[in-house]
Amino acid sequence: MNDMKATVARRRTVWRLAARRWRAKAQAARGRAMRAGGQVARLAAALALGCAAAAAAPERLNVLGWRDYVEPATLESFAAQTGVDVVYDSYDDEAAMEARLRRPGDYDVVIVPAARLADLAAAGLLRPLDLAAIPNAAGLDAAILAKLAVLDPGRRHGLPYLWFATGLAFDAARIDPAKPDTIRPDAIRPDGAKSPGGASGVLSAGAPAGAPAAGAFSPGAFPAAAPAGDPAVSWDLALRPDKLARFADCGVSSPDAPEALFALALRQLRLDPSSTRPLDLRRAADLLAPLRRAAQRTKGDDVEAGLASGEICLAVTTSLTAARAARRAREGESGADIRFVVPREGAPILIDALAVPAAARRPQTAFAFINYLLRPQTAARATNATRLANAAPASRQWIARDVAADQTIYPPPEASARLFAAPTPDAAGRQAMAREWARTAAGR
Structure with missing residues (x-):
């Protein structure tokens, strides 16, 4: 009888020890699962925050052009209307312009001397413009466009911005x-x-x-x-x-x-x-x-x-x-x-043209920005600031009187007709x- 009681006691002890081990293993498994779940939750939260930050960050457009060729107010108004921040970088000579243009992806819009359009396009540095995305191009001066066509056959790679x-x-x-x-x-x-x-x-x-x-x-x-x-x-x-x-x-x-x-x-x-x-x-x-x-x-x-x-x-x-x-x-x-x-x-007429680099990362936004620069009101602002003629005839009503009357800037028709593109x-x-x-x- 005593032997049976001892055997039962030993078995109960083994069962209790086994149960304790099982409970410990179960608790450890639950802990690991909770920790893994926490990590997943934290990762999901981080991803959500990252996506929210990315969504909140404004799109950025990089523009390269001559110094003081685009008014800061123009960049600010474009950003206010589109949510796109514009970073304007300037150059002082054509050699510097071409060197920067050869760095892939650095710029989305470039202002270039129109006489260089054919060379730059032949070198694969410019992409054809999507005129359907630039409706304001339809309002540009036909005479200036005809001169530009001599420099950019088919007018595929540039649109006139300012000229003299x-x-x-x-x-x-x-x-x-x-x-x-x-x-x-x-x-x-x-x-x-x-x-x-x-x-x-x-x-x-x-x-x-x-x-x-x-x-x-x-x-x-x-x-x-x-x-x-x-x-x-x-x-x-x-x-x-x-x-x-x-x-x-x-x-x-x-x-x-x-x-x-x-x-x-x-x-x-x-x-x-x-x-x-x-x-x-x-x-x-x-x-x-x-x-x-x-x-x-x-x-x-x-x-x-x-x-x-x-x-x-x-x-x-x-x-x-x-x-x-x-x-x-x-x-x-x-x-x-x-x-x-x-x-x-x-x-000779000198035309500075708006173009899009072949490696532009945001071509559709670039077309939208070019379209904005060709708006009559925006073109007038450029002329008032630079005292250079623009190619949008409808802009004249917003150009300052002294600038519009300056025939060095806007020659009369008989003088303009004598200008040619080489x-x-x-x-x-x-x-x-x-x-x-x-x-x-x-x-x-």
Whole structure:
């Protein structure tokens, strides 16, 4: 009997020990499950918070352009309307622009000289625009679009943002307009004011006999001939040695920009401004040589400051530089009276275009931003800030009166018609131009 009781007791002890082990294992399993559940819950919570933060963070658009080309107020208003923050990065020269554009994914919109569109597109750096996503493109100036098409065939990669002209700036206080074959009294003052004894405005010019008709080499490339017989300024004033000699004592300036100068010289010779034929380039270089030598004798390379101070009395330059020089002359009371003219043979137009890099990470947002910049109200804001013409005719009602009346910014139709677009030459053409340009500097 006692043996049975002992056996039962031992068995009860074993059962109790086994039950304790089972309970311990069950509790451990429940603990692990609870800890795992907590980790899952914490991970889910973290993911939820991360998603919420990502959803709350605004989309960002990166834009590259010339310095001060887009007003901060424009970027802020676009962000307010779309929730997209715009980061604007600027460049100072075309080499810097292209270097940054070659960094994949850095930028979504780029403002580029339109003359570079074809090169950049051929290098695979630009993507075609989706015009269906840019409805404001339909309201752009047809004449400016036609000139842009010369630089961007088919207008596939860029749309015009701002534009200005090449021409002659001069100090009317030092150049006697009464002399034959020189500048007449009604050449434009950049503020649009009437000069003594003449009408205000850009010179209305006649085409020389035998000048090429509009579109002689490519559609939109050449201006239409102006009424014959109008005695306006010719490029001869800056290109013929006998006429240049009159300004030997008052300073002549010309940019170190062979591509633009060769285009106008070829045009003056009644040749295709985009020609890279060796004989054509040699003839153009010979025509430019007297101007180059005269410009080399002028001290300093700040044309705007030189015109404003009176140190330069004749310059081949842009309408933008002439307008700024005129303002500085008035503010500084130098006595210089700076005017600007588009010569009668025509002059190159300079267009800055809106484009989208091929590696843009947000192309649809980029198209939306371009569309916003082309809104008439936004385009007017750009013109008011930069004093450069935009390509949206409907913007004129929002442009400041003094800016809209400034015929250096908005030339009258007969002067605008003389502006032409010259495509950028290929690498071989640029090298040939550089060789001829160096020859003119050496006086050979």
